[in-house]
Amino acid sequence: MLHCQQELFSLDPDVHYLNCAYKAPLLKSAEEAAKKALIRDRNPFKIQGPDFFEDAKIIRQEFAKLIQTKEENIAIIPSTSYGLASVFKNLKCGPGKHAYCIENDFPSDYLTIKKWCSTQNAELRTLSFPKGIEGDLRESSQIIIDSLNSDTSVLLMSAIHWMTGENYDLKAIGNKCEELGIYFVVDGTQFVGAMPINVEENKIDALICAAYKWLMGPYSTGLAYFHPKLHNGEPIEESWINRKGSENFANLTDYNLEYAEGAGRFNMGQYSNFILLPMLKSGLLQINSWQPKNIQDYCFELGKPLFKCLEKLGIQFESEAKRAHHLFGIPLDESINLDILKNKMAEERLILSFRGNNLRVALHLFNNKEDINALIRVLEASKILD
Ligand SMILES: Cc1ncc(COP(=O)(O)O)c(C=O)c1O
Structure with missing residues (x-):
């Protein structure tokens, strides 16, 4: 141990x-990385073309390793609310449908799904779990599973409850979502980095994490997983850097309408942040070495x-x-x-x-x-x- x-x-x-x-x-390693990055900023010419992309690539690889998926499914985001906004911009539901969230979930989650439901004319239902329930972790998870039906369009929940640490059976819930064609959107902020997770095995469609807690990153950084079925979606901003060929700075005004591969279109603008990314990279490398x-x-x-x-x-x-x-x-x-x-x-x-x-x-x-x-x-x- x-x-x-x-x-x-x-x-x-x-x-x-x-x-x-x-x-x-x-x-300490993140502090050193930040100091080095700040000192480099004294001379901007020391920030070269590849520096816009290299740390971001390592970060996407390390996060992919942590949640057991491929680098191309990962985007760099500034906050949970941003990641959720990107996901929900691309979810649609038909008439008579409803969405679920969990009672007392974090406000960035609740407020996003509430807004989405009102724009989609969908009913928002909240799952709560009676107190004093006897037994093991299947019970809350079973309540979630039993509530889902063919009129459910989305389930948004945290991987564990952010106030109580209540644990859910993500695999059983994900399987049920897949069976019923429900989008399964998970906030991993209080989970990923501290507990093992396999997004593909758990049939998660989008996993959104702020990085300043269990991912040991700096504030204003986050990471998101987008299942390939969301890769053709629309990002919430149109950044030059999220386009194919953006490495070629001389040709930027040959405006490329094609987005970067995979979840690359969902990266935030200026994702290369030359101070924060080296810190985030240190955090992820450390976590992957601890496990x-x-x-x-x-x-x-x-x-x-x-x-x-x-x-x-x-x-x-x-x-x-x-x-x-x-x-x-x-x-x-x-x-x-x-x-x-x-x-x-x-x-x-x-x-x-x-x-x-x-x-x-x-x-x-x-x-x-x-x-x-x-x-x-x-x-x-x-x-x-x-
Ligand atoms: C479960 C959960 N999600 C998200 C956040 C942070 O949200 P945001 O990145 O939108 O500020 C927190 C912060 O405590 C949290 O506990």
């Missing part, structure tokens, strides 16, 4: 940062004493099969004194986010037992015992 990778980051040693779901800390499966295994081991503590304190939590190991919510019911919790967190310099009624815990390879022990102390102090 991997050991703690703290030495690859420059996190403040006096804080317990359990919040990669908010933003990843900067890798998401090893990140899950590390987080699983690290989280064990925390779950023992939750059990001892009588705090409810999702069963092992229903939650991701890198991200999960601790539900904050009336048995937790919130004032004490917040004060103790500040005292311990413990950094986590509150999302809905949950204290959201995000673990990564830069975390260690000390971080978990700090969280345990905070929970023990704030639990009101009967």
Whole structure:
């Protein structure tokens, strides 16, 4: 198993940062790449033609490797909302159709599908999962599967729930979508990079990820997978660089109407960003060398004493099969004194986010037992015992 990778980051040693779901800390390798890129910018002539394309190519290759597909299916985007806008611009549905999203999904997802439904005159239905449901991860997934029918045009969902880490059976859901001809659009922002995924096996039509969390990239970068059936779609902008032959700078005004191959037409304008791409490349290379499966295994081991503590304190939590190991919510019911919790967190310099009624815990390879022990102390102090 991997050991703690703290030495690859420059996190403040006096804080317990359990919040990669908010933003990843900067890798030292990404910091070095950014410094080099900034210094190169002093002399713009050092940025040469191939620099517009080479890092982008490596990034598309590395991301393709991570999600188990081909480089040509990948586009570089600035945000989840941008990637979703590109996808939904190309989805159409007939009269009487409806689309599904998941209750309390991230606003960039909900707002995109809501707008799309209103322009398509389609009904938007929201899937929710009754609380206190017994059993394993099939249950929420089964609710999703049982809700889909031949009048469903699109299912948009996050690969795990962004507030609670609830885990879904993407493969079973993807199979059902394929069987019924439903577009399966997945937000992988809180999943990809930390958990293994195979987009083709899961029959995903589009996978959209912001890169500043589990992909260890800088803010304002993201990556998207477009299934070949979307490759003839229309992008949301008409950039010169997304055209065939754009490498030939001398001929740019021979306006080429043909888009770049595969998902290349969905790359954002100025995707070559000379500062951000070297940072994103460092993040992806690092993740592919760690491997998401090893990140899950590390987080699983690290989280064990925390779950023992939750059990001892009588705090409810999702069963092992229903939650991701890198991200999960601790539900904050009336048995937790919130004032004490917040004060103790500040005292311990413990950094986590509150999302809905949950204290959201995000673990990564830069975390260690000390971080978990700090969280345990905070929970023990704030639990009101009967
Ligand atoms: C599930 C999920 N999707 C997307 C985002 C970010 O969205 P955007 O890139 O549109 O800002 C977040 C941020 O927390 C998220 O948790």
